[in-house]
Amino acid sequence: xxxxxxxxxxxxxxxxxxxxxxxxxxxxxxxxxxxxxxxxxxxxxxxxxxxxxxxxxxxxxxxxxxxxxxxxxxxxxxxxxxxxxxxxxxxxxxxxxxxxxxxxxxxxxxxxxxxxxxxxxxxxxxxxxxxxxxxxxxxxxxxxxxxxxxxxxxxxxxxxxxxxxxxxxxxxxxxxxxxxxxxxxxxxxxxxxxxxxxxxxxxxxxxxxxxxxxxxxxxxxxxxxxxxxxxxxxxxxxxxxxxxxxxxxxxxxxxxxxxxxxxxxxxxxxxxxxxxxxxxxxxxxxxxxxxxxxxxxxxxxxxxxxxxxxxxxxxxxxxxxxxxxxxxxxxxxxxxxxxxxxxxxxxxxxxxxxxxxxxxxxxxxxxxxxxxxxxxxxxxxxxxxxxxxxxxxxxxxxxxxxxxxxxxxxxxxxxxxxxxxxxxxxxxxxxxxxxxxxxxxxxxxxxxxxxxxxxxxxxxxxxxx
Amino acid sequence: xxxxxxxxxxxxxxxxxxxxxxxxxxxxxxxxxxxxxxxxxxxxxxxxxxxxxxxxxxxxxxxxxxxxxxxxxxxxxxxxxxxxxxxxxxxxxxxxxxxxxxxxxxxxxxxxxxxxxxxxxxxxxxxxxxxxxxxxxxxxxxxxxxxxxxxxxxxxxxxxxxxxxxxxxxxxxxxxxxxxxxxxxxxxxxxxxxxxxxxxxxxxxxxxxxxxxxxxxxxxxxxxxxxxxxxxxxxxxxxxxxxxxxxxxxxxxxxxxxxxxxxxxxxxxxxxxxxxxxxxxxxxxxxxxxxxxxxxxxxxxxxxxxxxxxxxxxxxxxxxxxxxxxxxxxxxxxxxxxxxxxxxxxxxxxxxxxxxxxxxxxxxxxxxxxxxxxxxxxxxxxxxxxxxxxxxxxxxxxxxxxxxxxxxxxxxxxxxxxxxxxxxxxxxxxxxxxxxxxxxxxxxxxxxxxxxxxxxxxxxxxxxx
Numbered sequence: 001x002x003x004x005x006x007x008x009x010x011x012x013x014x015x016x017x018x019x020x021x022x023x024x025x026x027x028x029x030x031x032x033x034x035x036x037x038x039x040x041x042x043x044x045x046x047x048x049x050x051x052x053x054x055x056x057x058x059x060x061x062x063x064x065x066x067x068x069x070x071x072x073x074x075x076x077x078x079x080x081x082x083x084x085x086x087x088x089x090x091x092x093x094x095x096x097x098x099x100x101x102x103x104x105x106x107x108x109x110x111x112x113x114x115x116x117x118x119x120x121x122x123x124x125x126x127x128x129x130x131x132x133x134x135x136x137x138x139x140x141x142x143x144x145x146x147x148x149x150x151x152x153x154x155x156x157x158x159x160x161x162x163x164x165x166x167x168x169x170x171x172x173x174x175x176x177x178x179x180x181x182x183x184x185x186x187x188x189x190x191x192x193x194x195x196x197x198x199x200x201x202x203x204x205x206x207x208x209x210x211x212x213x214x215x216x217x218x219x220x221x222x223x224x225x226x227x228x229x230x231x232x233x234x235x236x237x238x239x240x241x242x243x244x245x246x247x248x249x250x251x252x253x254x255x256x257x258x259x260x261x262x263x264x265x266x267x268x269x270x271x272x273x274x275x276x277x278x279x280x281x282x283x284x285x286x287x288x289x290x291x292x293x294x295x296x297x298x299x300x301x302x303x304x305x306x307x308x309x310x311x312x313x314x315x316x317x318x319x320x321x322x323x324x325x326x327x328x329x330x331x332x333x334x335x336x337x338x339x340x341x342x343x344x345x346x347x348x349x350x351x352x353x354x355x356x357x358x359x360x361x362x363x364x365x366x367x368x369x370x371x372x373x374x375x376x377x378x379x380x381x382x383x384x385x386x387x388x389x390x391x392x393x394x395x396x397x398x399x400x401x402x403x404x405x406x407x408x409x410x411x412x413x414x415x416x417x418x419x420x421x422x423x424x425x426x427x428x429x430x431x432x433x434x435x436x437x438x439x440x441x442x443x444x445x446x447x448x449x450x451x452x453x454x455x456x457x458x459x460x461x462x463x464x465x
Numbered sequence: 466x467x468x469x470x471x472x473x474x475x476x477x478x479x480x481x482x483x484x485x486x487x488x489x490x491x492x493x494x495x496x497x498x499x500x501x502x503x504x505x506x507x508x509x510x511x512x513x514x515x516x517x518x519x520x521x522x523x524x525x526x527x528x529x530x531x532x533x534x535x536x537x538x539x540x541x542x543x544x545x546x547x548x549x550x551x552x553x554x555x556x557x558x559x560x561x562x563x564x565x566x567x568x569x570x571x572x573x574x575x576x577x578x579x580x581x582x583x584x585x586x587x588x589x590x591x592x593x594x595x596x597x598x599x600x601x602x603x604x605x606x607x608x609x610x611x612x613x614x615x616x617x618x619x620x621x622x623x624x625x626x627x628x629x630x631x632x633x634x635x636x637x638x639x640x641x642x643x644x645x646x647x648x649x650x651x652x653x654x655x656x657x658x659x660x661x662x663x664x665x666x667x668x669x670x671x672x673x674x675x676x677x678x679x680x681x682x683x684x685x686x687x688x689x690x691x692x693x694x695x696x697x698x699x700x701x702x703x704x705x706x707x708x709x710x711x712x713x714x715x716x717x718x719x720x721x722x723x724x725x726x727x728x729x730x731x732x733x734x735x736x737x738x739x740x741x742x743x744x745x746x747x748x749x750x751x752x753x754x755x756x757x758x759x760x761x762x763x764x765x766x767x768x769x770x771x772x773x774x775x776x777x778x779x780x781x782x783x784x785x786x787x788x789x790x791x792x793x794x795x796x797x798x799x800x801x802x803x804x805x806x807x808x809x810x811x812x813x814x815x816x817x818x819x820x821x822x823x824x825x826x827x828x829x830x831x832x833x834x835x836x837x838x839x840x841x842x843x844x845x846x847x848x849x850x851x852x853x854x855x856x857x858x859x860x861x862x863x864x865x866x867x868x869x870x871x872x873x874x875x876x877x878x879x880x881x882x883x884x885x886x887x888x889x890x891x892x893x894x895x896x897x898x899x900x901x902x903x904x905x906x907x908x909x910x911x912x913x914x915x916x917x918x919x920x921x922x923x924x925x926x927x928x929x930x
Contacts, residue, residue: 103811103813104705105701105702105704105705105812105813106811106812106813106814106844107705107708108811128709150654150658152652152654156651156652157651160651161651161652163658164629177903178903179901179903179904180901181901181904182879183879183881184811184813184879185809185810185811185844185879185880185881185884186621186622186625186626186809186843186844187617187621187626187809187840187843187844187845187881187884187885188809188881188883188884189614189615189617189665189881189883189884189885189886189887189888190881190882190883190888190892190896190899190900191896191900191904191905191908191926192661192662192665192666192908192911192927193628193661193664193665194904194907194908196657196658196661196662197657197661199658200654200656200657200658201657216712217708217709217712236570237570239570240569240570240572243572243682244593244682244752245752245753246752247681247682247684247713247751247752248712248713286712287709287710287711288710344650344651344652344653345650346568346571346573346649346650347570347571347651348570348571348649349571378651378652379571379649379650379651379652380651380652414647414648414649414650415650416648416650416652416653416654416655417655418653418654418655419650419652419653419654420652420654421654422654423654423655423656427655431655431656434655435655435656436644436645436646438642438643438644439644439646439656439659440656442644442659442914442915443656443657443659445914446657446911446914448914449907449910449911449913449914450907461656462657
């Protein structure tokens with residue numbers, strides 16, 4: 001059974017125009033977003049329905065063709081990029097972009113996997129509801145990819161990650177059987193909850209084709225402040241105090257180091273209102289009561305010691321404060337490459353992490369630069385290291401050593417080396433190094449049950465050595 | 466290898482006094498809470514540490530002794546009751562009752578599995594935090610059992626089920642290996658999230674020995690009302706409107722039919738303030754602002770059409786309103802047996818469920834009694850049927866037919882036959898009848914990976930035919 005036969009059968013199944021083989025057509029599917037991994041697939045398939053996905057999986061089984069599911073191709077760790085063997089079929093889900101159901105009264109919606117995150121947010125808004133997942137690539141990334149990664153982003157503190165937002169899934173198993181676990185239920189104790197196998201599995205166990213997602217009331221009031229505090233411990237004390245005072249109204253608690261703000265000022269000038277040892281972006285939201293919410297935040301802040309602070313007085317000012325936070329990644333890129341981490345620790349351990357990792361890196365690489373910023377409310381920091389040598393030369397020669405130093409501290413503090421970006425290809429060997437071997441071996445046993453022929457996104461972390 | 470040898474080795478391991486064999490000692494472990502299942506174990510073991518649980522599991526593997534984990538023995542469906550073979554060892558977890566860590570700044574606590582739910586609530590309170598799981602048997606049930614059942618209860622609308630409240634687990638696998646997934650992290654994309662395999666597995670995949678649980682700020686304001694509305698659709702419309710207006714402040718939305726209130730009045734007289742077609746127990750809670758919260762609820766209700774209503778003016782009145790809801794189960798028992806259901810549907814489908822199931826039951830059993838009450842905010846109703854024949858005679862002869870009628874409607878509306886009570890022994894054949902066969906067969910495949918010798922809580926729903 002040849003590749004040609006397979007491609008011909010595939011073309012018959014989904015239509016020749018949806019089986020991409022020309023170099024310029026498949027190129028966008030071969031390179032990951034950070035341009036670290038360039039794969040070479042057999043072809044790219046763009047099935048249009050769940051039934052086609054199921055038939056495609058059956059066909060792939062028959063011809064032993066590996067499948068690499070791909071959403072918006074925005075993985076930061078090469079999770080959706082095929083290997084270079086030329087054997088795998090990339091399965092782009094973007095044509096599965098239908099709204100199956102919006103049940104506003106149940107606060108749920110069921111969408112196909114290829115709907116972009118931005119579109120999902122819009123569908124919710126059209127039903128006067130909020131779908132709260134929000135992240136930098138929301139214009140391109142897709143619901144299916146968000147689920148496969150268990151994406152996090154900017155609103156996890158209040159609403160949880162994609163895992164928490166998923167009520168049910170529909171998954172095409174590697175053998176083409178369709179596991180329909182779409183469900184609008186909040187409570188169900190009729191058996192194991194199988195959806196959790198697929199959430200965060202990075203396409204290695206099956207192809208997610210649809211999902212039922214939670215909706216929320218739309219916030220109608222927001223109060224936003226950018227505040228400087230003296231040290232990281234104060235920041236974490238504030239996090240506790242804010243939650244205590246405002247409960248779930250606390251929607252955002254982001255933290256940026258002085259070096260981050262200095263860098264932003266270098267590129268953006270006086271858009272940066274002040275520089276403090278640590279700068280917090282705090283946002284409260286509520287279903288009602290704009291004035292009361294703003295006053296409450298002002299009052300709360302007035303009782304605290306801060307280095308400096310700005311409260312947004314208009315939607316424009318609010319967006320400008322957010323822009324600073326959102327510009328961090330891009331601004332950093334302009335300064336040159338960095339060794340990036342997406343670490344998580346219990347939020348109570350953030351000060352210890354910063355102190356211990358900072359000290360260890362400074363000892364190993366005197367004068368190195370560390371940009372620490374991120375979702376402190378979730379215990380998740382982006383922690384990017386550069387200038388380990390003068391003029392940032394040969395930075396990546398130090399990557400292994402830097403990672404080892406950072407992850408040693410992370411695991412001493414019961415943290416994770418991948419809080420929201422996943423493992424993909426980038427971190428497989430680190431997962432091997434730090435993850436409990438029993439846990440990893442169990443995961444791989446589960447893989448053999450669901451994908452006995454190892455055809456789903458092979459060569460990633462579930463495939464084993 | 467004989468039972469005597471096993472018991473002797475077990476006694477050496479955990480101490481003779483913790484291996485119960487005398488009839489009067491093991492009796493409390495043999496009968497389920499609803500007195501439907503009477504088992505006969507080989508013995509009851511009460512290990513004192515995780516290490517002892519692990520050694521015990523290894524020993525059981527060697528001697529091929531089935532294990533039945535048991536917490537507070539409060540399952541409503543016989544999930545923790547051994548079979549009558551006299552072969553299984555009941556493993557009571559109650560001596561594992563230590564607090565491992567309370568991390569108030571991370572809003573998490575790590576407890577051993579044998580801590581009772583009431584004690585867990587208290588531990589949280591001592592740290593000025595809330596552990597929100599709350600249910601009728603909280604004085605006896607244990608954290609481990611709550612996890613194994615994925616318990617729900619009275620605060621799911623705002624805080625989620627036990628699955629949502631668990632950050633991490635420690636599990637002794639059937640072969641004695643310890644899977645340590647204790648974690649205070651809110652975000653972790655480093656591999657599959659294995660804890661979800663064990664949550665809701667009813668002791669069939671391993672022995673949960675500890676858990677890290679989420680904590681929340683303690684509510685400091687509450688507004689509670691008992692309100693009568695004209696029909697179920699109005700109730701569900703209110704649910705949406707309340708969420709829209711009060712977002713996560715809406716903590717409780719319970720619903721009781723007129724028949725429920727009439728029954729309560731029969732036994733409790735004028736403690737029942739009014740009888741309406743449907744009575745709602747509504748509670749808002751917030752971190753602050755008692756007066757504002759009460760006024761907002763009063764104002765909101767004033768704008769609505771209601772049949773009757775009472776707002777609690779004091780903590781005493783508040784507890785009295787709650788008592789009515791909590792007395793439902795007991796009061797019903799005094800009237801005689803009923804065929805109980807713990808159904809869930811999308812909350813938007815509750816009116817359709819009530820109409821369709823009510824009609825079908827009335828056609829099949831003219832004049833039968835239906836008591837419908839429960840967690841409408843979660844789409845979960847307790848739906849209890851009796852008097853299918855005059856004087857409630859031979860009620861259980863109609864059980865199969867009644868269940869079939871109810872579950873047919875439930876599944877037509879994409880619901881579940883077990884929203885929060887689990888499957889246990891009571892509902893295995895109903896699970897077989899209504900659950901997607903592919904899902905069920907996948908669950909059983911997972912069981913063969915984790916428990917290849919089938920020693921964990923055998924004869925329940927994961928064991929298969």
